[in-house]
Amino acid sequence: MRIPLAERLRPKTLSEYVGQSHLVGENGALTQMIQSGNLPSLLFWGPPGTGKTTLATLIAKAHERPFYNLSAIHSGVKEVREVIEKAKQSGGLFTNKGPLLFIDEIHRFSKSQQDSLLGAVEKGYVTLIGATTENPSFEVINALLSRCQTFVLQPLAIDDLRTLLKRAIANDTELKKYAITLEEDEALLSLSGGDARKLLSLLELVVLSSPEKEVHITNELVLAQAQTNTVLFDKNGDLHYDIASAFIKSIRGSDPNAAVYWLARLIEGGEDVKFIARRLLISASEDIGNANPTALVMANTTFQSVQAIGLPEARIILSQCATYLACSPKSNNAYTAINQAIAKVKETGNLPVPLHLRNAPTQLMKELDYGKDYRYAHDYPGNFVLQEYLPEVLSKHTFYSPGGNPKEDQFNRFLHDRWKGHYDY
Numbered sequence: 001m002r003i004p005l006a007e008r009l010r011p012k013t014l015s016e017y018v019g020q021s022h023l024v025g026e027n028g029a030l031t032q033m034i035q036s037g038n039l040p041s042l043l044f045w046g047p048p049g050t051g052k053t054t055l056a057t058l059i060a061k062a063h064e065r066p067f068y069n070l071s072a073i074h075s076g077v078k079e080v081r082e083v084i085e086k087a088k089q090s091g092g093l094f095t096n097k098g099p100l101l102f103i104d105e106i107h108r109f110s111k112s113q114q115d116s117l118l119g120a121v122e123k124g125y126v127t128l129i130g131a132t133t134e135n136p137s138f139e140v141i142n143a144l145l146s147r148c149q150t151f152v153l154q155p156l157a158i159d160d161l162r163t164l165l166k167r168a169i170a171n172d173t174e175l176k177k178y179a180i181t182l183e184e185d186e187a188l189l190s191l192s193g194g195d196a197r198k199l200l201s202l203l204e205l206v207v208l209s210s211p212e213k214e215v216h217i218t219n220e221l222v223l224a225q226a227q228t229n230t231v232l233f234d235k236n237g238d239l240h241y242d243i244a245s246a247f248i249k250s251i252r253g254s255d256p257n258a259a260v261y262w263l264a265r266l267i268e269g270g271e272d273v274k275f276i277a278r279r280l281l282i283s284a285s286e287d288i289g290n291a292n293p294t295a296l297v298m299a300n301t302t303f304q305s306v307q308a309i310g311l312p313e314a315r316i317i318l319s320q321c322a323t324y325l326a327c328s329p330k331s332n333n334a335y336t337a338i339n340q341a342i343a344k345v346k347e348t349g350n351l352p353v354p355l356h357l358r359n360a361p362t363q364l365m366k367e368l369d370y371g372k373d374y375r376y377a378h379d380y381p382g383n384f385v386l387q388e389y390l391p392e393v394l395s396k397h398t399f400y401s402p403g404g405n406p407k408e409d410q411f412n413r414f415l416h417d418r419w420k421g422h423y424d425y
Helices: 031-036 052-063 077-089 111-123 158-171 186-192 196-208 219-228 239-252 256-268 273-291 294-309 314-326 333-348 363-367 406-419
Strands: 042-045 067-071 100-104 127-132 149-152 179-182 214-217
Touching: 031 052, 042 052, 052 067, 052 100, 052 127, 067 077, 077 100, 077 111, 100 111, 111 127, 158 179, 158 186, 158 196, 186 196, 186 219, 196 214, 196 219, 214 219, 239 256, 239 273, 239 314, 256 273, 256 314, 273 294, 273 314, 273 333, 273 406, 294 314
Parallel strands: 042 127, 042 149, 067 100, 100 127, 179 214
Antiparallel strands: none
């Protein structure tokens, strides 16, 4: 049986690990923990192909610790308890040589399955490392979440992906049987979406599909192979992220027909209804926002309903919400407003709060003019009075501009009537 290229190239030491420099780089958040050997229980949260499993394995090797590996897809409480019992007997409890228990896709564990881990983690029988592609805040029980430190893994950067491509072509025994010339890499990089496994799977597919031993990799060749071998290319189960992307983009593009088609693909592919409902929640705010505030209410009700009902009936609720969102007027102005504001915060740092806006619960604060000259809006006609609410250096800076739809037109008129001459409305 042929071992996939991504598996053949899996690094054997931390020095070979590519990407996630914010975690394992020279000043990475995990680096000192790894070097000291004092490792708490961890949760790795990130998209597929970003190195979660590899990182857990390398940490275990670096510490020479017993390593137990379970997949939440194939394991249950019985398997968890068996591993914990083995861990108890392996020695090293309460030391930096204690066993590591890695659980892949921990978000697929039920509440009772996650509960079965609590005692072992709390008592130090194992150090847990969980990997998840889903937000742990939603998918991991609070008791377990509070006992773990969560680290976010990012899609691999272009430079990291190029490093992997060069390493594969130069070092892999199977690929070295071919004379490979990487003439263009844009298609490989784009289709991978920051997913190392996807990148290497596509590279291997393109090379092994060549009838000749001399392979000139171009964007055209890569796209042709990816399109004609979609099922093979996505055999690792990552296709659902592409379908989810098509689903949300169809809603954003106001196409209810495409939205229900991609919704059907997600449902028939066995996708978790909560995964779908969460993306509807995000779309309701990011893509519709204040153009139709009811969309967020609808999406939130959908999220709650599908959890209570489950499939197959949940498909009806999801369809209702998806078509409603697709048929709603669109605005991403709230989304762009917070992105611009965060960028400005990063640029300008911790600007002081204007004195008149500060809270003054003590006499000393009052003497320091905290709250002085603040004008209470409800004391003025129309519950409005013109005063500055931003730090002085950001005065009159506009982050939110209402979109061109009936609801935000009302916002625009409201803001123009009050802030004319101050903000650009």
